[in-house]
Amino acid sequence: MAATFNNLLDRLHLTSKEEGVPATEPTQEELKELRDNYAKAGQDHVFTFYDDLSTSEKAGLFERLKSFDPQYINEITEKALHPAQSSDESQETKLEPLPEAATASILDSKEEDVQSWYTSGLEYVSKGQVAVVLMAGGQGTRLGSSDPKGCFNIGLPSQKSLFQIQAERIWKVQQLAEKQSGKKDISIPWYVMTSGPTRRATEQYFQEHNYFGLQKDNVSIFEQGVLPCMSNDGKILLETKAKVAVAPDGNGGIYQALLTSNVRTDMRKRGIQHIHAYCVDNCLVKVADPVFIGFAASKDVDVATKVVRKRNAKESVGLILQKNGKPDVVEYSELDDKTAEAKDPKQPDLLKFRAANIVNHYYSFRFLESIEDWAHQLPHHVARKKIPHVDIEKGETVKPDKPNGIKLEQFVFDVFPLLSLEKFACMEVKREDEFSPLKNAKGTGEDDPDTSKQDILNQGRRWVQNVGGIVESEGAPEETGVEVSPLVSYGGESLEFLSTRTIKAPAVIEKED
Numbered sequence: 001m002a003a004t005f006n007n008l009l010d011r012l013h014l015t016s017k018e019e020g021v022p023a024t025e026p027t028q029e030e031l032k033e034l035r036d037n038y039a040k041a042g043q044d045h046v047f048t049f050y051d052d053l054s055t056s057e058k059a060g061l062f063e064r065l066k067s068f069d070p071q072y073i074n075e076i077t078e079k080a081l082h083p084a085q086s087s088d089e090s091q092e093t094k095l096e097p098l099p100e101a102a103t104a105s106i107l108d109s110k111e112e113d114v115q116s117w118y119t120s121g122l123e124y125v126s127k128g129q130v131a132v133v134l135m136a137g138g139q140g141t142r143l144g145s146s147d148p149k150g151c152f153n154i155g156l157p158s159q160k161s162l163f164q165i166q167a168e169r170i171w172k173v174q175q176l177a178e179k180q181s182g183k184k185d186i187s188i189p190w191y192v193m194t195s196g197p198t199r200r201a202t203e204q205y206f207q208e209h210n211y212f213g214l215q216k217d218n219v220s221i222f223e224q225g226v227l228p229c230m231s232n233d234g235k236i237l238l239e240t241k242a243k244v245a246v247a248p249d250g251n252g253g254i255y256q257a258l259l260t261s262n263v264r265t266d267m268r269k270r271g272i273q274h275i276h277a278y279c280v281d282n283c284l285v286k287v288a289d290p291v292f293i294g295f296a297a298s299k300d301v302d303v304a305t306k307v308v309r310k311r312n313a314k315e316s317v318g319l320i321l322q323k324n325g326k327p328d329v330v331e332y333s334e335l336d337d338k339t340a341e342a343k344d345p346k347q348p349d350l351l352k353f354r355a356a357n358i359v360n361h362y363y364s365f366r367f368l369e370s371i372e373d374w375a376h377q378l379p380h381h382v383a384r385k386k387i388p389h390v391d392i393e394k395g396e397t398v399k400p401d402k403p404n405g406i407k408l409e410q411f412v413f414d415v416f417p418l419l420s421l422e423k424f425a426c427m428e429v430k431r432e433d434e435f436s437p438l439k440n441a442k443g444t445g446e447d448d449p450d451t452s453k454q455d456i457l458n459q460g461r462r463w464v465q466n467v468g469g470i471v472e473s474e475g476a477p478e479e480t481g482v483e484v485s486p487l488v489s490y491g492g493e494s495l496e497f498l499s500t501r502t503i504k505a506p507a508v509i510e511k512e513d
Helices: 003-013 028-040 055-066 070-081 109-127 160-180 197-207 249-259 263-270 290-299 339-342 371-377 412-418 449-466
Strands: 103-105 130-134 190-194 219-223 227-228 237-242 244-249 276-281 303-309 321-324 325-329 355-364 381-385 403-410 424-429 470-472 482-484 503-504 507-509
Touching: 028 055, 028 070, 028 160, 070 227, 070 381, 070 403, 109 130, 109 160, 109 371, 130 263, 190 197, 197 219, 219 249, 227 403, 237 276, 244 403, 249 263, 249 371, 249 412, 276 290, 290 303, 290 355, 290 424, 303 412, 325 412, 403 507, 449 470, 449 482, 449 503, 470 482, 503 507
Parallel strands: 103 424, 130 190, 130 276, 190 219, 303 424, 470 503, 482 507
Antiparallel strands: 227 244, 276 355, 303 355, 321 325, 321 355, 381 403
């Protein structure tokens, strides 16, 4: 009976966003107050079609508009479109690599240092002080899929998705910490940040796969914020007569989302001190990497970041460096040829600026406790887009063939310049071991499903060969690799059982036998 009643409400447009709860229009007083707020901001056109909407549509539009401060939207739009010149910008920009004291490289660090970071990182895990935040708001649109990108199967022999690979790496770190400490039931909470279009599908995917062996209570799926899409002249666009056109607020929205979703509160209750944050599209990411956690904690910094060595002066990657004495990210397009091609005076065979940003960060919890103090200082950036919208005068949907508006977004690294160099650190890691982004459709030949799959298989082959195993293949080059399950090995350890084996590639190592 209840289901029949709810279906009837749906057909009559009388349900709210809360399942099974009848929608109610705002009171006249509530509506007038909101209309007045938007009128003062010159944005009251968003109510143009309000009186013609159904009860459900009115309720939905009201709730969405109530979630925004129109004056604040005007302010950030104006700042994004016409940024004020800072005192730093009026002077010549000074770029330098980060100071040596703030950096380390897995490529040339002493083995005892790396082992010390690894041991201390696992110790923090065993004390329940480490958490992971995954930025997973994107859909696989470029990959030909409308599913969340984390659900994507890159074609490994095991057919595992990105979500499953990363979940199994968390599970393995927990096991490694239990082995080192002798404790049981060690957990690393995993906070998965989604967006409006991906949240429900992500929740269902995790439920259907039983959270990939992790405890359900240790996986929290939350949603980043959205901002309205704006016309080029600063007006809020309507997607339909009943809906505001909105877009996720960028990966820099993570900081506000940690507050509004109560993730930070949960971290505080758990006693979390060290947080690893990363993007879902990197199939090689070492989730909750004990070495990285141990390194950052040993430096007592508030933010640390992993980088890979820039391939050449022309590679279009953002670089992590110091800009006017502050840690920062400078995009490739901002560098002139002379700067991009400059050599390191101490290592002339290397570029002076070579620390390529891979969006792989560490945060101290004490720093996240101060979000309210600095979040308002983070800038919004403009992305000019073709945005379908309703013509306010004609009431018709317009699908533009050229950019007609802007989406506002923040970048996760915008916080870097707010830190002193003493509170920022950088670790260079091997690209072939830790960075293989999935950006493009199959067949592109770069950063696509085939390159992601091959990078995992190549890594597994190296691991097997490193312990003395032999990998044979009579097939094509792309069939010469080995997939080593994260449940067996996190970073090439514990594979001695393969030392006398000859493995026919392609192969999957799913268990120790």
